[in-house]
Amino acid sequence: MTENNNLISLLRLYLIDGLGPRTYCNLKSVFGAPANVFTATAKELRAVPGIGPQVADRILCSNTSAAEAIREQCDQHNIEIITPENEHFGDLLQETYTPPLLLFRRGIPRIASKCVAVIGTRRCSPYGRRIAREMSAKLAQCGYTIVSGLAYGIDAAAHEGALESGGNTLAVLGSGLLQIYPRQHQELADRISGQGALLSEFAPNVGPNKTHFPQRNRIISGLSSATIVIQAAERSGALITANLALEQGREVFAIPGPVNDYRSRGCHQLIRDGAYLAESADDILSVMENAPVSQIMRGDAKEQTVTHELSNSELLVYSLVEESSTSVDYLIQSSELVVSEVLQTLTQLELKRLIVRDSTQYVSRA
Incomplete structure (x- = not known):
């Protein structure tokens, strides 16, 4: 029951206009659990950095109906509400300067x-x-x-x-x-x-x-x-x-x-x-x-070693060549290089024994 109350309370805070992640962190450091925020007085709320009179009034006037409607909608559509305490929230995200109040997942x-x-x-x-x-x-x-x-x-x-x-x-x-x-x-x-x-x-x-x-x-x-x-x-x-x-x-x-x-x-x-x-x-x-x-990685050992030895145009064209036959027209269109540069690059790749010509218009990886 306490967990559910805290989730509804967190949703209530999430829905308050003008209350962002940084201000929520300030509230959390003062009041702890989200439910405790709604037992605070106006004076106690305004003492929190980032909480002005308007936001304090919105907190005091907040009710559970909108929060409960979101919770019900999430249940209907198999959407999980992730809080910072949940393992799916992510430790790295929690370390950022302004982590979100919650996530829908x-x-x-x-x-x-x-x-x-x-x-x-x-x-x-x-x-x-x-x-x-x-x-x-x-x-x-x-x-x-x-x-x-x-x-x-x-x-x-x-x-x-x-x-x-x-x-x-x-x-x-x-x-x-x-x-x-x-x-x-x-x-x-x-x-x-x-x-x-x-x-x-x-x-x-x-x-x-x-x-x-x-x-x-x-x-x-x-x-x-x-x-x-x-x-x-x-x-x-x-x-x-x-x-x-x-x-x-x-x-x-x-x-x-x-x-x-x-x-x-x-x-x-x-x-x-x-x-x-x-x-x-x-x-x-x-x-x-x-x-x-x-x-670390599975894969073709030859490809892993040779790609570091290629020029930019050779690397570009080589990355577009499939294991099976690839048309030269496709390489020209996909690389966005001029025709002469593609043809010259294919010759260089062939000399390096990285590709083979299947015909005058098709190549494949060696």
């Missing part, structure tokens, strides 16, 4: 505890989409939970890579769990909840709003021991998340790309500012695990 009971965020532009290139998918798959195979934001582009590719590898993934939403955004990702969200979890700081029926996404971004970085940025323009929201990760004392990795692609500029700036340059999941694992990649 729908998904499998347990997921891998090690989390990395994979983020980037919504308007990614085929190259960026492939890198996000493959890198997320390999990291998931090594026991990492892939965290992203369910957006178009890099986010969706990261989730899909983790799912296809049989690993876990978390999607942190900028809307409530009953208001999936974008709507076109409802099927993807359903797959994630069956093989990972959906998380949100917002009540189930809250729709998306542009002011919600900075709040969502701090949770993405806060849950994760590292943030990986794959394609980001100079003013991308992904850079905000990366900067939040740095402020939280977490590792940041950036994937380089073509110098003439505006979607690479944000990543290149992060690298100039001190982020780790990563060309593969191996680079990330070697930093995160502080051990030789060969001890």
Whole structure:
């Protein structure tokens, strides 16, 4: 009964306008359990930093009906309300400067505890989409939970890579769990909840709003021991998340790309500012695990060693070549390089015995 009272009390505080995570931390340090806040006098409430007369009045006038309605709605839709004391809340998130009061969660009971965020532009290139998918798959195979934001582009590719590898993934939403955004990702969200979890700081029926996404971004970085940025323009929201990760004392990795692609500029700036340059999941694992990649990761040993010896254009084209036949036209379109550069790069890769020509128009990995 006490646990239920504290949850309802926490929901009541969550619903009070003007009472954010930082102010809640102040209340908690003074009153302890959430239920104790509602037994305080106006004078005692106003003595808490961040609680002015208006917020104090809202606390005193609060009732349980709205909180109980949310609790009932969550029960009906298999949504769990996660408090900071719950094991699913995440120790790393709890360590951040402004952890959320609570989280709404729908998904499998347990997921891998090690989390990395994979983020980037919504308007990614085929190259960026492939890198996000493959890198997320390999990291998931090594026991990492892939965290992203369910957006178009890099986010969706990261989730899909983790799912296809049989690993876990978390999607942190900028809307409530009953208001999936974008709507076109409802099927993807359903797959994630069956093989990972959906998380949100917002009540189930809250729709998306542009002011919600900075709040969502701090949770993405806060849950994760590292943030990986794959394609980001100079003013991308992904850079905000990366900067939040740095402020939280977490590792940041950036994937380089073509110098003439505006979607690479944000990543290149992060690298100039001190982020780790990563060309593969191996680079990330070697930093995160502080051990030789060969001890950590399954995979093709030849690929792990040769990719570090390739130029940017060779690495780009090689990453797009499938094990089975891949058309040269596809490589030209997906790499966004000029035709002559793709053909020259294919010749170099063939000389290095990394690819073989199946015909004049098709190649595959050696």
